[in-house]
Amino acid sequence: MTNPRPAEARISIIGAGPGGLTCARILQRHGIPVTVYDRDADVHARNQGGSLDLHADDGQLALREAGLLDQFFALARPEGQEMRRFDTKGNVVFRQLPEPDDRYKPEIDRGVLRDLLLDSLEPGTVQWGRALQSVNGPTDGPRRLHFSDGGTVETDLVIGADGAFSRVRPAVSSAVPLYTGVNFLEARFDDVEKRHPGIAELVGHGLATGTDGERALAAQRNSGDHIRVYIVQRAPLHWISEAGLSIDDTAGLRAHLLDQFAGWSPEVLRLIADNDGPYVDRPLFVLPAAHTWEHSPTATLLGDAAHLMPPVGVGVNLAMLDAYELAMALSRADTVGEAVRAYEETMLPRSAEWSTALDGAAGFLFDRDDSHEGGDKMRELKEEINR
Structure with missing residues (x-):
């Protein structure tokens, strides 16, 4: 043509x-x-x-x-450019605030x-x-x-x-x-300033992350008083079904995750256990x-x-x-x-x-x-x- x-x-x-x-x-x-x-x-x-x-x-x-x-x-x-790092005990060990006029x-x-x-x-x-x-x-x-x-x-x-x-x-x-071998499981938190004040304080205005070197949590402030948390693990693609669970089994997944993150402080584990609604499975592909x-x-x-x-x-x-x-x-x-x-x-x-x-x-x-x-x-x- x-x-x-x-x-x-x-x-x-x-x-x-x-x-x-x-x-x-x-x-x-x-x-x-x-x-x-x-x-x-x-x-x-x-x-x-x-x-x-x-x-x-x-x-x-x-x-x-x-x-x-x-x-x-x-x-x-612009305040969402704030970056934090916390340890497994819930201590903020790194914090970077954007400059007032930073629009990068x-x-x-x-x-x-x-x-x-x-x-x-x-x-x-x-x-x-x-x-x-x-x-x-x-x-x-x-x-x-x-x-x-x-x-x-x-x-x-x-x-x-x-x-x-x-x-x-x-x-x-x-x-x-191709599956990378890394899985993100998303948890959502609503009305955080009133219902989840401890999480709101830990996360701040932007992105807060914590890791023990084997697994990680990444919490991201959204508008409308919401926070999304990504529970990050190296895992098989079908790890949920292989654990005898389903994505709709919120209680079962929560118990499984709390076992995987055993040793993290109760304050940090709220990022896993206090979510509003079901988890969302987001395996990483490239x-x-x-x-x-x-x-x-x-x-x-x-x-x-x-x-x-x-x-x-x-x-x-x-x-x-x-x-x-x-x-x-x-x-x-x-x-x-x-x-x-x-x-x-x-x-x-x-x-x-x-x-x-x-x-x-x-x-x-x-x-x-x-x-x-x-x-x-x-x-x-x-x-x-x-x-």
């Missing part, structure tokens, strides 16, 4: 997460039509998860191009960011309840999208922004996510380091679909930087294929460097260095990669 001009092309984004929505917003600001398809039944179908820190040199850069940076700062929590990586709840992006889009941009099953069609297009409801859509460019287990990825790559693919003018990936890495503070920022660069490439190129090639020539080497640098880093929370401050390490790593 003839490769179309971006403004005349049928562009489809799969996934209404931060990366997909950022790409759609910037495309629309440049007069390029786009449709986003998401598997959720509607915008309120599920909780969007915890807090994100958006960095000045990638996530915020994308929001500036999207025309949303001022609105972001009005919603963000303020926090924002994932759901709040998603709403900001959704509200900026033209009505009808996102089609909800459209779970992609597969992509077929020739490499030079058009591609055909097959959805679980039986519907199909023909498109000139499909952008996979659909996360770890992307249904677009097989159109360009045979890579599949894509093989230096994941690349052969160029296709009709399909590409961004974010976790392209470069799934350990959660060390770069994932959403790289996804939004990808989205920014792809949208800008489409706004400047004569054809879709030219834009995709230009985008991948920058994105693939960058993601290869990041994934190689972070290969094997899934257990970063087990680091017992009490002076560790993840933001500074990430800045140092960025500087090294960008040289």
Whole structure:
């Protein structure tokens, strides 16, 4: 087929997460039509998860191009940049507070960011309840999208922004996510200042972590008086069923975890035992380091679909930087294929460097260095990669 001009092309984004929505917003600001398809039944179908820190040199850069940076700062929590480390007895052994004017990586709840992006889009941009099953069609297009409801859509460019287990990825790559051997079990705490004051005091305004070298707890302040705690262990992928439990057996899981964390103080164990509602199982997967693919003018990936890495503070920022660069490439190129090639020539080497640098880093929370401050390490790593 003839490769179309971006403004005349049928562009489809799969996934209404931060990366997909950022790409759609910037495309629309440049007069390029786009449709986003998401598997959720509607915008309120599920909780969007915890807090994100958006960095000045990638996530915020994308929001500036999207025309949303001022609105972001009005919603963000600069105080969420606070970092703490506590020991197994509940003593805070390290604390770093942001400067009053520090806006390098303020926090924002994932759901709040998603709403900001959704509200900026033209009505009808996102089609909800459209779970992609597969992509077929020739490499030079058009591609055909097959959805679980039986519907199909023909498109000139499909952008996979659909996360770890992307249904677009097989159109360009045979890579599949690999389990890291590290499991996060999420616990949620509501109305913390009144109902969980001890936890609120221990955690502070940002991220607080503790480890004994074998297992760890990471507690993250969210807006709306919520805290999320991630109980981190090296464990088999199916450790819950292998222990004779199920994810719905909150009491059984709680007893099992308290046994695993025996020796930690009662004050710290509240982070495991006093949660409001069930646990959420979040095993950590990564894509093989230096994941690349052969160029296709009709399909590409961004974010976790392209470069799934350990959660060390770069994932959403790289996804939004990808989205920014792809949208800008489409706004400047004569054809879709030219834009995709230009985008991948920058994105693939960058993601290869990041994934190689972070290969094997899934257990970063087990680091017992009490002076560790993840933001500074990430800045140092960025500087090294960008040289």
